Amino acid sequence: MTIASFPVTAIFDWYDRHGRSLPWRRRWPELAPAYHVWLSEIMLQQTVVATVIPYFLDFTRRWPEICDLAAAGQDEVMAAWAGLGYYARARNLHRAAGIVCAEHEGRFPADVEGLRRLPGIGPYTAGAIAAIAFGRHSTVVDGNIERVLARYFAITTPLPAAKAEIGARYDEILPSERPSDFPQALMDFANAVCTPRNPGCGACPLAGGCAARRAGTAEALPVKAPKKTKPQRRGIAFVAIDSRGRTFMETRAERGMLGGMLAFPSAGWTPDDGVYDPENPFASAPFGADWRMAGETVSHVFTHFSLTMDVALAEHDGAGPPENWHPVRPARLPTLMRKVWTVARRQL
DNA sequence: GATCCGTGGGC
DNA sequence: TGCCCAAGGAT
Incomplete structure (x- = not known):
């Protein structure tokens, strides 16, 4: 098996020109506070950036440090979360804050294994926090990165079965430089250019090496299971x-x-x-x-x-x-x- | 692997 | 209008 080639430099160049400025974001070599990274990543689960921003600002104003959040009442946290949806996230958020504050002296675990044990942190979020807050070379594959890699490598296995293969590809292309920027650059790029519908292949800096572009199947990837009708x-x-x-x-x-x-x-x-x-x-x-x-x-x-x-x-x-x-x-x-x-x- | 769990915006 | 979807996790 050969190591996949991927134009990492083109992604970083795009990020340096077009990457968004966000309240929880820093640029390498600066790393954002783990509290901010964690809070934003939980809020961003299945939720768009524009929706999250006012909630993130409100939470960090109310509770500037994680032990402030841990000390808040659950009802207070739930009320602040109201309108964001997927309310189990708020319960787990409060539980995790309590654990980090009480058992880790207010500091997040700096590795995937430790992060993964906290409630509400799954494979994606653990990898994201390890990379973005701690500069680790962890595997970070969300829906955006799945889409970019499924297209670039023309992976036609339907999701979620394709997750293992996509994760392996991510590990192959992961550069040694700017480990905190890389996943954020890919996600920003996917969100702005390599979109689910009408992808901007014409102006895409990856088009030259993109297998789906070559095959004319970009918009059809990634393949997903058909949806069930809503009762x-x-x-x-x-x-x-x-x-x-x-x-x-x-x-x-x-x-x-x-x-x-x-x-x-x-x-x-x-x-x-x-x-x-x-x-x-x-x-x-x-x-x-x-x-x-x-x-x-x-x-x-x-x-x-x-x-x-x-x-x-x-x-x-x-x-x-x-x-x-x-x-x-x-x-x-x-x-x-x-x-x-x-x-x-x-x-x- | 399949199901449950919110919401708002884009087309 | 109705459907699609979005930086997933827990069970």
Whole structure:
């Protein structure tokens, strides 16, 4: 097996000219603080840069060091994460902060094996932190780098089976110089030039050696498994408000949808929250009240299903355990619940 | 390996 | 409008 050739210099040249400036980014030989690298990498999992930036700035302002984050309440962290999605990331983030602060004197492990043991850090994130924060020559393969390498080497094995081969190629082309810049350069480049659709092959500095370009198959790679169709679900959310303007909300179970997040009581849209019969909409109400239906519904699309949510309303005092009455105005809610509140507040 | 887990932007 | 997708991880 010959070592794959890859124009590393062209990638670095592109990065030096077009690489983005980001709040968590430094340029070799400077290395960004591991706390910033870790926080940004967790936020960037399946999430675009533009969405992450304001959350990153907010988190680092609230909690400048990792032990500040570790000392925060879980509810505080979840509220700050509200709207970013994939809420298990926030729970694991807080857990990992506690471990690093308590067991590692606030310093992150500097190698892949140590990082990999922390909750929320998988193969990609461990490699990324080791490279970007510690200058290690670790394997860093995300969706962007998968795409570039699958095209450059014309790898036609479908994902995720192709991951092993792509990882091996990455290790072969990894240069000795600028180990913290290399994966970031590849990701920036893939994001701006080697895009999923309409890749910019015409102006691509890698076009000369790209096997997919030569074969005319760039846009068809990487090959992915076909998607499943999304089922349509229907549910109901109950919004009650008391005479002091407080609404009845609960903290959801850590398992399942919107785990650990503040939410209006609801039914019918996850496997564990009971049945919803639209013919008898108030049967699953959290407590007895003079419930009425709002005049409109909420539509929301999740990763694996689409949801139509009915909204029930009531003015009510004294229902439910007092500790579950949360003031809604300052609360940060997951987007579905924010939509429910938008509908409800117009009619309460 | 397959499934679950959010959200917003681009086309 | 509907579909695609994005710096994945846990189970």
